[in-house]
Amino acid sequence: MASLSREERIGNLKRRLTPEMEKAVQDALLKRRLPESALTALSVASIEALKKGSGLESMINDSTLSGFEAIIQLTGRPPLLIDNDQVVMEPLPDFPPETQGLILKTQKWIPSVGRIEFRNHQMEWAGTGWVVQHVGKGALVVTNRHVAKLVATRKADGSAVFGRSHAGARYGAVIDFREELHSKPGDTVRTAELTRVKYLADDAGADVALLLIETADFKLPTPMELIGDKELPGRGDLVALIGYPAYDSRNDADAQAKYFRDLYDVKRFAPGRILKSADNGQYLTYDCTSLGGNSGSPVIRLSDGKVVGLHFQGTPLKANVAVPARTLSQLIKGELPVSSRLAGVGEEAKDGRHGATLFDGRQGFDREFLKATHTAQVLKTPWPVLPPELAGTLATPSDAPVEPDEPDELRYTHFGVKYSKELKLPLITAVNIDGQAAVRIKRGTDRWFVDERIPASIQLGESNFKDPEIDRGHMVRREDPNWGTAQEAEQANFDTFHYVNASAQHSTLNRGKALWQGLENYILDSTRTHGFKACVFTGPILRDADSEESELVIDGAVAPVEFWKLVVTLDASGDALHATAYVLSQGQLLRKLVESRSRRETLEGFQLGEYRTFQVAIADLAEATNYDFKDYAASDALTRVTAAQEALADGEPVFLPITGLEQIVL
Structure with a gap:
């Protein structure tokens, strides 16, 4: 057979492109390590799009990709x-x-080898696997870590589970023992579900994964x-x-x-x-x-x-x-291997308890933190007001002052928490950030603590996070309050690891919050770079009591489906407040806004599908959550945009999808 031209090979490639290779080349491209020869691993349309959007020509160099399969001899080794x-x-x-x-x-031994294919993943398949042992009615399958890792993830204890897509669908995998020269759809099925991840090596271990077939509708092949x-x-x-x-x-x-x-x-x-x-x-x-x-x-x-x-x-x-x-x-x-046996060491430790006296002297959130640049006038930043039905659930700490302004605030170093004793959930947190005095503290052993200023029985603990889908999520980020003297910063870092500052977060949220984390990093890095101050309020978005859908509760922990954040700084003049609001959402909050305003035509096809970060009007956030943000609505930067002003005037909700930090309206 005559050799194909380059154009013919690219044409054939567009019809038969392994998902593993496309992802590998795309990843390399983004890392600016793509050799010119690898361009044919992308479709022509993808190449053109990347050229237009990423300055492709400047990214090409003479380096080569390593760590993949290869032709070793150009002749004499036919597959x-x-x-x-x-x-x-x-x-x-x-x-x-x-x-x-x-x-x-x-x-x-050929029947014992199969193709590893995926469920609910953009890639149809990614590699090869083979049966190494029968286990009960099932079998143990060997493949590479870098194949399994596309749909599976390791936990802190070294075990592994199938993950989820950004849209929330559970990933899965099967092994197809056919896919041969003349295989066709009508052939006898020899595909088995890979139902569990028995072992997934960490990045320092050998490139191995063990997947389990628990049962099959056909006789499983002989182990190799x-x-x-x-x-x-x-x-x-x-x-x-x-x-x-x-x-x-x-x-x-x-x-x-x-x-x-x-x-x-x-x-x-x-x-x-x-x-x-x-x-x-x-x-x-x-x-x-x-x-x-x-x-x-x-x-x-x-x-x-x-x-x-x-x-x-x-x-x-x-x-x-x-x-x-x-x-x-x-x-x-x-x-x-040792790296797997010790997985989690230095990452998490057993829970601890802290008595009330430990927190003596903690000032909590400072509502007079921001001062006008030219007049030194205090620009107050009060706590947003909770609706009565939530305010009535707040726990009151034992060290509340005799005549406190905020009797329900659990006060820590540079931040405070208002915690629901009924939901076992922080309903709102507030943190002061001083970029000029920031102290970087390396993350060490994650050990979480019960705060005994309120009953331990109303706080979460290790038992609430047994499910591999649920993580402890900081409401006040660990790094945000870390400023001041070295002692203050260490104390603030330490304070963030109390369960009253933790929200149960499910994996669909964690996997979809890259932009949310990017936003948080952007806020913190901006304060550090420019040396300015900020006050940041964060809270969960809870469903209405009369909603048809109840809150997700796993192992006794409420896992909110959406979160909001309000960032308050000084405006360009330095003499007034500047506020922006954001939500991490699958669209429930935004749908609620649209429905409440009877924009029924907008609901046709309204489906965001995955967790995304949106900048929203503060007035709309107040309406959707029932929290009172009246002290900040007039300072909303988003409402200064003409299009937003027109939307608000027409009674339409204002929300801006954030796919890049440059899209934030400041």
Whole structure:
């Protein structure tokens, strides 16, 4: 078959592009590490869009991407096709005469290898996996960490779970043991659900993941056999990869055209030789032909069909690399590496308690923190007022002053919390930030505490965060109050780790709050860079008591579905307040605003789908939450924009989707 032109290869690529490769190249592009040869891994439309939006020409350099599958020899290493679990033989002039017979004997392991495919993910599939052990009615499947990590995530204790998309859908995975040369939709199904993540290596560990099939509607294939723990394959030994190579622009285009004949994404059997044995802590290397999609392929020894390693990467024209079988054996036996056994050490510790006397001298939130630049006049920043039904649930701390202005404030260093004893939730927090006096404190061991100024029985604790979907979320960010003297900053940092400052946050929110965190960083960095002060109020958005949908409660902890934030600083003149409001939302609050104003035509197709950050009018935030923000509505920067003024005049809610910090109206 004649070699295809570059234009023809790109055209074919657009029809058959492995999701793993597209993501890898896109990630590299964003990191400014993309070689020109990798451009063909993106569709022409994507390339043009990136050129227009990202200054693509200036991003191209001569560096190469490493850590992926590769063609090692341009000739003599054909990746043989597989049809109905049988190898389709070709001449193998670079191998000894007995090679074909060895291949025919080892092809019995072909049914044990499958393609790792995803559920609820933008990528259809990402690599290869294989059965290594039967477990009850199911089986244990081996693949690479970098494949499983696309849909799974590690917890602090080293265990792992399937994650969620930004839209909230639970990711999942299956293994398809077919996808061969002549596979078609009507074939007998040999696809099994991968229902659990048994093990997911951390980034410092070997590139391994173990996934579990708990049951299947067909007889699961025979587990592949690993070589002995003390056995090492020798240099020159005949081996083969079984997996699903896909087009990879980092490899020589002519070699790919010759080897693969424009047929990718199907199961293949690629023979080769060992280049270096896995001795003295070294990786196992070999010259079998591989491409993107081979991630997770077993490297089998042709003399007996046993697995000598787990393929995970390669460098074109140099060598492919595998995790040695003995490492796999240790992981399967539960002998986790030190980095996994110690996961979480230094991250979280057992809960503690602090008596009321510890907080002696804490001043809490300073409502007279902001002063006019030219007149030194105090510009007061009072707490937003809670609606009566929520104010009545607030806990009163034991150290409340005899005649307090805010009797329900739990006062800490540079911030305060108003906490609901019924919901076990901070209803509003307020923090003073002084950028000129900021002190950077490195995060250490996360240990959370009960504040005994209120009953421990109305506070959250470790038992409320057993579910892997639920995290402890700081309402006052750890870094925000860290300013003043070193002692003050350390004390403020320490104070943020009290459960009254924690909100249960579910994973869909955590995965969708990158812009929210970006906003928080923007606020803090701006105060540090420009040396100005800010007062920041934060709270959950709670559903109405008569709402058809109740609050999400997991392990006794209320997990709010939306949050709001109000940032108050000085305006450009330095003599008046400047306020902006934001929500982290899936659209419930915004829908409520639209519905309350009978804009029914706007509701047709109203669906935001994932957590996003919006800048909103303070008056609209007040209406949607029933909190009283009257002291700040007149200082709202958003209402100074003509379009917003017109919308408010027409009774329309004002909300601006924030996809980049430059979109914030200041």
